[in-house]
Amino acid sequence: MSDNKPLRAARKARVDVKNCAACGCCASACPRKAISIIRGLFAAVDNELCVGCGKCAKACPAGYMRLEAAQ
Amino acid sequence: MKKKWYEYLWIFSAAYIVLGFFNILFAWLGIICFITPLLISIAGGGKAYCNRYCGRGRLLELLGGRCGLSRGKDMPGFLKSRFFRYGFLIFFLVMFSNMLFVTYLVYSGAGSLKEVVTLLWTIKLPWQWAYNANASPWIAQFAFGFYSVMLTSTLIGLAAMMLYKPRSWCIFCPMGTMTHLICKAKSRRLLSEINTQNT
Numbered sequence: 001m002s003d004n005k006p007l008r009a010a011r012k013a014r015v016d017v018k019n020c021a022a023c024g025c026c027a028s029a030c031p032r033k034a035i036s037i038i039r040g041l042f043a044a045v046d047n048e049l050c051v052g053c054g055k056c057a058k059a060c061p062a063g064y065m066r067l068e069a070a071q
Numbered sequence: 072m073k074k075k076w077y078e079y080l081w082i083f084s085a086a087y088i089v090l091g092f093f094n095i096l097f098a099w100l101g102i103i104c105f106i107t108p109l110l111i112s113i114a115g116g117g118k119a120y121c122n123r124y125c126g127r128g129r130l131l132e133l134l135g136g137r138c139g140l141s142r143g144k145d146m147p148g149f150l151k152s153r154f155f156r157y158g159f160l161i162f163f164l165v166m167f168s169n170m171l172f173v174t175y176l177v178y179s180g181a182g183s184l185k186e187v188v189t190l191l192w193t194i195k196l197p198w199q200w201a202y203n204a205n206a207s208p209w210i211a212q213f214a215f216g217f218y219s220v221m222l223t224s225t226l227i228g229l230a231a232m233m234l235y236k237p238r239s240w241c242i243f244c245p246m247g248t249m250t251h252l253i254c255k256a257k258s259r260r261l262l263s264e265i266n267t268q269n270t
Contacts, residue, residue, distance in 0.1 A: 017265070019151070022251055023241035024122030028132075040117025040254030041262065061239040063145040 011052035016064035017042045026056035026065050077123050081133050084126030088225060091188075091218045095201040095211065098218035108246050112253040121247050128238055131228055135237025146235045146242065156243050163245040166192055170216035178209035185212070189219040190226070 013026070013035070020042035027035040027043060034049035035056060043065065045056075057065045090097035104127070108120035121128060135141030149155055176182030186199040198218075202211055228240035241247055255262060 019153075021151075021156070021242050021247060022118045022121070022254070023128070023238060023244075023247060024118065025128075025132075025236075025238045025241065027122060037118055037122050039258050039261070040112060040119070040121075040250060041258055058143075059236070059238075061146060061236040062151040062242050 010070060011054075011067040012047050012050045012070045013045045013052065013054075013056050014066055014068045015043045015045060016066075019062065020064050021062065023061070025059040025061060029055045029059035031055060075123075078129060080124060080126040081129035082126075084130045084225075087126075088222065091201065091222065093201060094203075095188075095198065095214045095218055096206060098214040098221065099210075101217050101221050104221075105246065108250050109253070112250040112257075115257065117254055118247070118250050121241060121244075121250065125241075127225065127228060127244075128241055131232045131238050131240060134229070135232040141232050141237045142234060143237075144235050146231070146239050150231075150235075150239070151242050156248050159243050160245045160248045167220060170213075170220065174209055174213040174216060177212040182212075184208040184215075186215065188215060188222060191223050 015026075022037050022040050022042050024037050024043070027033075027037055031053065032049045032051060034046045034051075035043050036046070038044050043056075047070070052067055052070070054067050057063075057067055059065075087097070087100060090100075104125075107124070108118075111120045112118065135143075173182060177184055186197070186202055187195040188198040189195050198215065202215075204211075206214075224240075224244075228244075231239035
């Protein structure tokens with residue numbers, strides 16, 4: 001992975017931190033390992049690594065992971 | 072990408088269900104799935120069990136994902152609400168305590184061993200073929216009770232997988248809710264900081 005520069009994308013994954021059950025479906029679906037589960041509380045996305053592919057949003061059973069336009 | 076060893080843990084979950092049809096005493100192995108997540112959370116490992124090592128999660132992911140047995144729809148709001156998650160946890164704990172009490176009755180001699188697996192807490196299935204009276208009655212009673220819990224929750228998990236997304240069960244899984252509560256209790260300060268930032 002080291003030869004790849006962080007890719008820029010128009011959309012980034014965003015977590016509904018308040019409702020996230022921290023099951024980790026999104027983290028195991030992420031092909032770039034951009035998602036980590038913080039202290040078993042909720043998922044967090046590393047915006048530098050996220051390419052907005054949407055695999056996490058598809059994996060999240062509760063729909064708490066969405067793609068939003070990057071700021 | 073090379074597969075990690077824990078991606079094969081679905082074999083454990085599948086084998087557990089199958090073994091229960093041959094010898095009910097294998098049900099005792101299920102305690103691993105109850106104690107490990109709690110120990111990991113208490114030791115500060117967060118929800119690593121749910122995130123990586125849960126055999127059932129892996130099984131649902133495999134059947135619903137690669138095998139395509141899931142509709143892939145979002146869950147209805149009620150099923151993912153906190154009310155339902157905590158409510159299901161309480162219901163689960165009450166039924167689990169009841170199972171322990173029945174085991175105690177058999178242990179004390181006040182009750183007799185019932186060679187049945189109870190599905191969905193109501194349907195009693197005769198299961199005597201999986202027990203050949205080679206253990207103390209209370210050990211067998213616990214095995215029948217524990218296997219009932221595991222089989223029931225596996226079936227609910229599979230139903231949720233088919234109707235919604237593969238790992239929909241994980242949202243209201245009582246073990247997941249319990250470990251989540253432990254993690255929340257351990258990170259109270261961090262959570263209150265996040266809440267004050269948001270308001």
